Amino acid sequence: MSEEPANKPEILVVDDSKVIRLAARKMLGSDYEIHLAEDGLIGWEMLQQNSNISVVFSDLIMPNLDGMELLENIRNSGDDHIANLPVIIMTGHDDSEAGKQKVFDAGATDFISKPFESIDLVSRANSYARLSRKVVELEKKTGYDKLTGLYNANLLEEQGAKAFSFADRHKLHISAAYFEIKDFQEFFLNYGKNVAQHIIVAVGKRLQDVMREEDIAARLGVAKYALILPMTNRHKTELVIGRVRESINKLVFDTGKEKIRVNFVAGYATSDLNGDSSFVEMTEQAEDALQRAIVSTTESVIYFDDDVEIDEPEVVITEQDVQQA
Template sequence: MEDDENNIPRILTVDDSRVMRRAMTKVLGKAYHVIEAEHGEDAWTYLTNDPDIQVVFTDLSMPYLDGFGLLERMRESDEDHLREMPVIIITGKEDDDETKQRALDKGASDFITKPFDSIQLQARAKAHVNFEQTTRKLSETSDKLQQQAAIDQVTGLSGQTYFCRAADESLAYFKRHGGQFTLLRMDIDNFNALFIANGKPLADKILQQIGKTLTHLVRKEDMLARIGLAKFAMLLRDTPIEDATRLAERICQEINALSFDAGGQQLHVTVSIGLFEPHLNEDSEIHALIAETEKYLDKAIEAGGNQMVVKSLRKGGGGAEHLDVQQALKLLAEGKEDLLKPHLGSLIRQVMPLLNYIGQQSTDDMARAIQALKEKLEK
């Protein structure tokens, strides 16, 4: 009998309302061992002393340590199972989209709104317990590194831990034997707002389709991972920045072509991309290289999203960030001319073949103007 009890999944409910805690225990208690905590500090004590807890349901507004603080502690923990444990936020009518956005930013897995019915609560518990159990089994295999590659149950891609370890191994190889790679970081634009407006089922469907799209586009020798809620990373082996840029353009196009049914309306998503081709040396460190790539992703997002920013430190690459003509036209339309100034030389080179053709088909005056522009560029 004791063995049967030990096999029952354990769920932690955190709410300063005893009535709410009792109601959740009544609904979930038949299938799960429910542990009740009055506030975040109590919950943290349970979590750090009971490694068998699999899912957390928590309110946001509580004394001593609120739901945001509990989320933050869990996601910053040194313990893998606490960083990855599903956390479902219990929201009330007074919680607006900004509050939910903040919870997502801190690592919330899902939401459930009060008052909730028993079927809804049981369905959320079952889904997240199954997810946690699958993740735990994978992490307990003897070949952890290989199994972590399949740890993301939503997209089927590798996870952040695997990506960083494998990328570090690739960096060590290139340091010893030579070669180069390009890093790519991609975020789905405005994903948190989409999640809040449409719910987890549609959000998961979007992530699944994007995962399939990326898997189709990336070569087997490259590395691809989902490293956050709507965050993806790639390491493209022996891929010069020009080829990586073409791949990124195709990724943007194919993802934007996807269509999702959102309550009878067709929804399309866009992505922002940062590309970085580093100059590798003995001091290169993978976390620093990924952080550098994040800078160019941030610039793409700050410029309005649905575009990419590229940086190459490869010898002969000029070390300049790359902006394509389509992105430049978008910035002009948005009145962001100042953002174009660092890219004028690159943009001129991109349109030069077209200008040459126009010059061949135009008057002498036009041909002379284009030739003067080419000579100025060469200086």
């Protein structure tokens, strides 16, 4: 028996037809991890939550958020990875050439006609997944986020591990603080790409303003940042987070409609001076604390070991959950 290939490329299929979704999964499932969404709104949420998706196949006519609107959200995203994703539009016999041209002008990468043959779907998936992988590999080699100039996740891991190793050898404190801009998706949807990118860049600049020379700052997601703080214990980390909050609270953004301010939630963790932790463990603890802060209705900053009561978010069951149950 052959083993399952590790780290399959991930593909998102968005279509309100269950038949089409399941057909795509059957045709591509042996070589790819397939995510299914029954409308553009669910598909957009999946893209926000999963940076490993490398290709999107989308129908045009769907409820809630149609294919054209999903394509516009993708191309206008403040996250370069999402904005540059290959998007293949699945068209029907009733779609006019003028309609196809409009979608192509909006940024569609390619088209495939329904009902599609397996060879057509697989060949497009293979071609665009390879292209997407090459783009990701190139971005990793640069080491820097193009929008803010901060480290990207790859360089953060590399330099953060070195800083942690030094702290561990010399029995020094080191901390990780993760930040996320609150309600960023609402800012993007309400005010557009230019305002969203202005917010991303300005927050990144404020992080650089408060950090010391030895600190490490990175942008990890659309509106998510990290600070690695050598020689910094829990109390001092709280002071740094307070300075970041004070600095960001002074920002005012003119949207053209109104002036707005932004705030953030944060999660942080510190190393164990007994040498029982690792850089990966520390960042995972900071990430866990951040996720708890995101869903908390009472706390905006959480230490990984804090006992904070969190309201469980409403669980939304998707078809994919049912399929995998």
